Amino acid sequence: MLIWLVLLFPLVGAVWNGLLLPRHKLLSHSIAVAGVGLSFLAALPLFVSLLGEGAAGSVHLAFSWIQAGDLDIGMEFVVDRLSGVMLLIVTGIGSLIHIYAGGYMNEEKTTARFFSYLNLFIFMMLLLVLGNNMLVMFIGWEGVGLCSYLLIGYWYTHKPNAVAGMKAFVVNRIGDFGFLIGIFLTYKMFGTLSFSQLHEVLAGQESLSPALTSGLTAIGICLFIGACGKSAQLPLYVWLPDAMAGPTPVSALIHAATMVTAGIYMMTRLHFIYYLAPSALMLVAFVGGATALFAATIALVQNDIKKVLAYSTVSQLGYMVLACGVGAFDAGVFHLLTHACFKALLFLGAGSVIVALHHKQDMQEMGGLKKYLPITHAVFLVAVLAIIGFPGLSGFFSKDEILWRAFSFPGVGWVLWLMGLFAAMCTAFYMVRLLCLTFYGKNRSDEHTRHHLHETSSVMWAPLVVLAFLSIFIGYLGIPPFLAEAFHGSNLFSPFLSSVIQVPPAGEVYWSFLHEHHSEALEWSLMGASTLLALGSASFAFILYRNGPTPFLQERKEAFASVYRTLYNKYWVDELYDRIIVRPLKEMSEFLWRVVDLGIINGGLNVLGQSLMFLSGVTSFQMTGSLHRYAVVFILGLMGLVVLVIV
Amino acid sequence: MPIEYYFSLALVMFLCGVCGVLFRRNILFVLMSIELMLNAVNLVFVSGSTFLKNLDGQIMVFFVITVAACEAAVGLAMVIALFRRYGTIKSEFFRILRG
Numbered sequence: 001m002l003i004w005l006v007l008l009f010p011l012v013g014a015v016w017n018g019l020l021l022p023r024h025k026l027l028s029h030s031i032a033v034a035g036v037g038l039s040f041l042a043a044l045p046l047f048v049s050l051l052g053e054g055a056a057g058s059v060h061l062a063f064s065w066i067q068a069g070d071l072d073i074g075m076e077f078v079v080d081r082l083s084g085v086m087l088l089i090v091t092g093i094g095s096l097i098h099i100y101a102g103g104y105m106n107e108e109k110t111t112a113r114f115f116s117y118l119n120l121f122i123f124m125m126l127l128l129v130l131g132n133n134m135l136v137m138f139i140g141w142e143g144v145g146l147c148s149y150l151l152i153g154y155w156y157t158h159k160p161n162a163v164a165g166m167k168a169f170v171v172n173r174i175g176d177f178g179f180l181i182g183i184f185l186t187y188k189m190f191g192t193l194s195f196s197q198l199h200e201v202l203a204g205q206e207s208l209s210p211a212l213t214s215g216l217t218a219i220g221i222c223l224f225i226g227a228c229g230k231s232a233q234l235p236l237y238v239w240l241p242d243a244m245a246g247p248t249p250v251s252a253l254i255h256a257a258t259m260v261t262a263g264i265y266m267m268t269r270l271h272f273i274y275y276l277a278p279s280a281l282m283l284v285a286f287v288g289g290a291t292a293l294f295a296a297t298i299a300l301v302q303n304d305i306k307k308v309l310a311y312s313t314v315s316q317l318g319y320m321v322l323a324c325g326v327g328a329f330d331a332g333v334f335h336l337l338t339h340a341c342f343k344a345l346l347f348l349g350a351g352s353v354i355v356a357l358h359h360k361q362d363m364q365e366m367g368g369l370k371k372y373l374p375i376t377h378a379v380f381l382v383a384v385l386a387i388i389g390f391p392g393l394s395g396f397f398s399k400d401e402i403l404w405r406a407f408s409f410p411g412v413g414w415v416l417w418l419m420g421l422f423a424a425m426c427t428a429f430y431m432v433r434l435l436c437l438t439f440y441g442k443n444r445s446d447e448h449t450r451h452h453l454h455e456t457s458s459v460m461w462a463p464l465v466v467l468a469f470l471s472i473f474i475g476y477l478g479i480p481p482f483l484a485e486a487f488h489g490s491n492l493f494s495p496f497l498s499s500v501i502q503v504p505p506a507g508e509v510y511w512s513f514l515h516e517h518h519s520e521a522l523e524w525s526l527m528g529a530s531t532l533l534a535l536g537s538a539s540f541a542f543i544l545y546r547n548g549p550t551p552f553l554q555e556r557k558e559a560f561a562s563v564y565r566t567l568y569n570k571y572w573v574d575e576l577y578d579r580i581i582v583r584p585l586k587e588m589s590e591f592l593w594r595v596v597d598l599g600i601i602n603g604g605l606n607v608l609g610q611s612l613m614f615l616s617g618v619t620s621f622q623m624t625g626s627l628h629r630y631a632v633v634f635i636l637g638l639m640g641l642v643v644l645v646i647v
Numbered sequence: 648m649p650i651e652y653y654f655s656l657a658l659v660m661f662l663c664g665v666c667g668v669l670f671r672r673n674i675l676f677v678l679m680s681i682e683l684m685l686n687a688v689n690l691v692f693v694s695g696s697t698f699l700k701n702l703d704g705q706i707m708v709f710f711v712i713t714v715a716a717c718e719a720a721v722g723l724a725m726v727i728a729l730f731r732r733y734g735t736i737k738s739e740f741f742r743i744l745r746g
Contacts, residue, residue: 624745625745627677627738631669
């Protein structure tokens, strides 16, 4: 019963705000917060019921949606431990961000449209998370894409925002195309799209035929293309940095905490397919590792505070995809959970800074904000420490888990581990750089802005404090087993998900290393190494940037000008896509328009019409319009006929 | 009376009608000439029917009269409309269908 309420509240909120468009800002804000907050309250008991030992998931059928021949697709929702975790992330973090958004959007005239989109997003995300078959998930998948588009372009009168929205939509369509092909392939091979039925079929098989394996690999790769689009992986990540054009709460909710993790959730939901398609998973692992490293290097030199966070998000999503790629789906979801907390906090903190500075986002005009925004600074510091993997905070546990699982992957594992390690060092560097440039050193903003600097209202900082506590403590759900033993605790998270995420029997030989036992000394030393490197890189950044941009840094910038320019211009990927995809497409359209349409089709029809006009001109002089003439011709003709018949 | 008398009368009437259609300039007279032609045909039908002892021809006449009535009604209506609009019913005036 509760599951319907979970879905209903955000939908009601979206419809209310969207159709009645209440003028009053407080009203629209309250409706939206109630929509997602009540949904969270309804989700809590659902989640608690899953906590018991061996609690199984349940499937709820709303109605039978499509019935045609063998195809029978129900509007089915699954509540198990995996969707339960996602449910809490979406509604819980969603509630906090909704509360914060009321403060952030306070300068707007009306906010009904904004909150309607935001609630609709929550509803669509819940469809995505709860759907028990690929098609219901696909509705949610497209729905969140739509809301993302609407919210990126929320201030659509400013052209770059509208363009960024369209870019996000179009790039996502490329990924969705892969997702759709994956759905078709699945239906063709198995005759069903239901997750539970697919799981039954695949888990029931002792060994796989080569045909089935290659089919599963194809499905896995197609679905991963979809995940690449939504979760901003190479080569489809380009939309996410541009998506920062939207209001900051949107960046926090959609483009950091929830929607962009849909790809990771989808792969985890279909882990039984991926476990049986190791070669597809290998691709996933390398794309994830490469994305983590690639995006992290770009983030090193960006100056827009939200751009840094955007590339950081791409990089962290790369970690999660990497985790999925090495079969550590539970570690991926764990990082998803911790990342949702600290990245939402980082974005909201950045949002507070942006509001305080009257919508300035360039870090070169910040600095020294610690004095003016003490609460924001405190929670931001927590988030930075969490993301760089400071021991004891949430990011430390989840990132270390992923690095360790990558390392223990046989064969190429150490390559993936190195990628992750470098990305972690870059992460530490750019996050501390961001922290220093924003909060420390001298204030570099102009006099007028500085004069108006003050801490944000409580509706904005209160959610930040909650998120800060989550960022500190949520990591203790997933302490690595060897640490847990040392501190007499236990890892709660992986065993919790293990009832959902299991290697199917046919893949047990290949994935046997997942249960292998490693020496604790190795784990300790790897953890120590990665922590030391990250902290070293962080202190290096702190020393360099603690006083803001200095002449020394300027010299370094000029010394490494080519590297700096490459990174600053994001490896020219956007320009490359523009050159090889957008421009040829535009030129072809131009050709089709000017030459084919206007020239051949339009011109051809004109020639045809004109020649007919000419021909009719030749004969139409006969038509004098004179009644008597017609009558004479008629009678003569008649007489001719009579003569013909008689003679 | 021999059948030829009737047919000859019908032929004369028909030719009168044709000449009327061809040479009268007034649309009203053109319409009347058409009626004349129809009635010539009716005469042929009736006399033929009597001569052949077959009622089919007489039934056909009823159809012709019905059609003629309709035609006359529509035709007169158009003549009135034309007169109202242009103030004349001279047929050479109406040449707007010239190609």
